[in-house]
Amino acid sequence: xxxxxxxxxxxxxxxSLNCIGQVTVRVEPANLQGxxxxxxxxSKAVVRDYLQAWQSLASALEENRPALLDSDFVGxxxxxxxxxxxxxxxxxxxxxxxxxxxxxxxxxxxxxGLSVEMTDRVDYEMQIIDHGKVKTTQHVTTRxxxxxxxxEVRWRVRVFQAVP
Amino acid sequence: MRFRxxxxxxxxxxxxxxxxxxxxxxVLPKTIEAGAAFSIQxxxxxxxxxxxVGPGQVLKREVQLGAPINFSAGSLYIAGHFxxxxxxxxxxxxxxxxVLPLQKPxxxxxxxxxxxxxxxxxxxxxxxxxxxxxxxxxxxxxxxVSFELTTPSGAVQKHVVATRNGSAWTAMDSTAQQGIxxxxxxxxxxxxxxxxxxxxxxxxGLKMTARQSGQQVELATDQIRDCNGNAxxxxxxxxxxxxxxxxxxxxxxxxxxxxxxxxxxxxAGAMITVASGVVLGNQIRWEK
Numbered sequence: 001x002x003x004x005x006x007x008x009x010x011x012x013x014x015x016s017l018n019c020i021g022q023v024t025v026r027v028e029p030a031n032l033q034g035x036x037x038x039x040x041x042x043s044k045a046v047v048r049d050y051l052q053a054w055q056s057l058a059s060a061l062e063e064n065r066p067a068l069l070d071s072d073f074v075g076x077x078x079x080x081x082x083x084x085x086x087x088x089x090x091x092x093x094x095x096x097x098x099x100x101x102x103x104x105x106x107x108x109x110x111x112x113g114l115s116v117e118m119t120d121r122v123d124y125e126m127q128i129i130d131h132g133k134v135k136t137t138q139h140v141t142t143r144x145x146x147x148x149x150x151x152e153v154r155w156r157v158r159v160f161q162a163v164p
Numbered sequence: 165m166r167f168r169x170x171x172x173x174x175x176x177x178x179x180x181x182x183x184x185x186x187x188x189x190x191v192l193p194k195t196i197e198a199g200a201a202f203s204i205q206x207x208x209x210x211x212x213x214x215x216x217v218g219p220g221q222v223l224k225r226e227v228q229l230g231a232p233i234n235f236s237a238g239s240l241y242i243a244g245h246f247x248x249x250x251x252x253x254x255x256x257x258x259x260x261x262x263v264l265p266l267q268k269p270x271x272x273x274x275x276x277x278x279x280x281x282x283x284x285x286x287x288x289x290x291x292x293x294x295x296x297x298x299x300x301x302x303x304x305x306x307x308x309v310s311f312e313l314t315t316p317s318g319a320v321q322k323h324v325v326a327t328r329n330g331s332a333w334t335a336m337d338s339t340a341q342q343g344i345x346x347x348x349x350x351x352x353x354x355x356x357x358x359x360x361x362x363x364x365x366x367x368x369g370l371k372m373t374a375r376q377s378g379q380q381v382e383l384a385t386d387q388i389r390d391c392n393g394n395a396x397x398x399x400x401x402x403x404x405x406x407x408x409x410x411x412x413x414x415x416x417x418x419x420x421x422x423x424x425x426x427x428x429x430x431x432a433g434a435m436i437t438v439a440s441g442v443v444l445g446n447q448i449r450w451e452k
Contacts, residue, residue: 034292034333057219076300080220080242087222095217108331111290112277117331128217128249130224135215135251136258142245145304145329147294159294159302159330160219162245164195164262 025051028105036109038116046116046148047104049155057081057160058097064089074149077160096127116155120144190250195262198299199241204233206250206257216261218246243301265301272296272309274349276358282365283342283392287335289313289360293349294331302330310350311336313360316343338362340392364394370445372404372424372438376452380427385438385445387422395422400440406450408434 027047030038053072060068066082073081088094101123108117121143128135147159191205206212208229216223220242227233227250240246240263248259273294281288291311295303306326311334313321319339325332336347342364348357368391375382383404388396402424406413408431415426428436432452438445 033328033331035287035290035335061219076296080300084218084220084222091222091224093215093217093222093224095222097219107329108333110275110292110331111333111335112275112292114275115292115294115331117329119329126217126247128215128247130213130215130251135213136247136249136256138247138249138258138260140245140247140260145302147302147331161243161265161302161304162218162262163243163304164245164264 024101026103030106034109036111038109046155053157054099061095074156075158077157092131094129099124115149117147190257192259198243198263198266199238201237202235212250212252215249216246218244220244241299265303266297269295269351270298272349272356274356276347280361281338283362285338288338289336292333304330312348314346315339342394364396365390367396367440367443374448381430382427384425385423402440405437406434
């Protein structure tokens with residue numbers, strides 16, 4: 001039974017990407033491998049925290065503040081993003097990411113319950129700003145593989161990787 | 165008139181050349197493997213700034229148009245989608261490229277649960293694995309992972325599972341024999357091993373005997389084992405209960421050297437039972 005959930009969220013991001021204030025999120029029915037059942041509550045929490053991670057990512061990369069990643073990212077994903085911010089600082093670059101739509105599907109809930117993997121076909125706009133001057137604005141559509149793991153009070157993104 | 169015509173043609177040619185320079189035609193690979201050397205061709209003349217930008221990595225380089233821009237191995241190694249921008253003072257040229265994970269695994273993130281469980285449980289041990297390349301990129305193409313559970317007796321359970329989106333999982337049975345198992349995930353020449361302790365199950369066929377000892381009745385169990393013949397560990401509590409004329413006395417004792425022993429008051433007609441946890445043993449009606 002095909003079932004989908006359409007959520008429209010307020011846009012938290014600021015900036016000059018002409019934010020119209022909405023992110024459209026579509027959550028496909030889970031296509032799980034693994035023996036562990038995924039409760040609706042867990043599913044909602046995972047998606048909610050992942051979307052929040054996009055907001056953190058956008059703020060951190062625009063403001064070049066790696067500390068903004070701490071609450072939503074962990075492990076390799078956090079290391080890579082922090083490294084990007086350090087590179088941006090050295091180069092005098094900022095990047096603005098504004099996610100527009102997400103099409104999310106949970107594909108793996110590990111048997112011990114310590115990781116959830118999902119795919120996301122995401123549309124976003126991206127600006128490259130070099131020493132305060134916007135160099136380009138790009139519309140990007142790509143698919144992400146995401147692995148989240150539970151922390152004290154939320155799920156944190158551990159793997160965040162675009163795949164063609 | 166002829167001079168004017170030549171001049172006009174020259175102006176058009178110059179304008180065309182300027183457009184070509186301004187657009188700075190860019191030829192770049194659609195995909196590269198993580199860490200691979202690559203080059204970008206840019207037509208035109210003059211200087212420009214090249215940006216290769218993604219959430220995982222950023223490169224910026226001042227370049228000379230018309231010459232190939234070479235990136236050495238290891239320059240771009242985080243898998244993902246990258247926007248490529250060639251910017252001059254008055255124009256930009258955009259493109260994109262995808263960096264793909266290497267196909268050779270270098271790291272397995274292997275989680276096994278539980279670390280300790282009873283013998284003889286079907287699908288009692290689970291393992292899940294994520295496969296990464298040397299740059300910590302998740303390898304999303306299907307690859308076979310071999311899960312092996314090796315018991316103290318040398319018996320091996322083996323499951324080969326193909327990864328999907330970079331992950332795979334399996335479930336194994338705990339075996340009948342107590343001891344330390346090695347649970348490993350293997351892919352090519354890399355592997356990751358976890359230790360799983362298999363402990364005896366609940367006592368099976370719990371049985372005691374009784375004998376008179378002065379004013380007391382001396383109670384002792386047989387060697388206490390689980391249903392697979394594994395000795396139940398010393399320290400496990402065994403409870404003896406004596407019921408006599410509506411009153412009840414209970415003695416909890418730990419197993420010592422494989423058996424449990426206790427002394428209770430000797431009352432003719434008393435009913436004595438033995439139990440350990442949820443397992444009930446035999447009962448004796450004391451007639452002496």
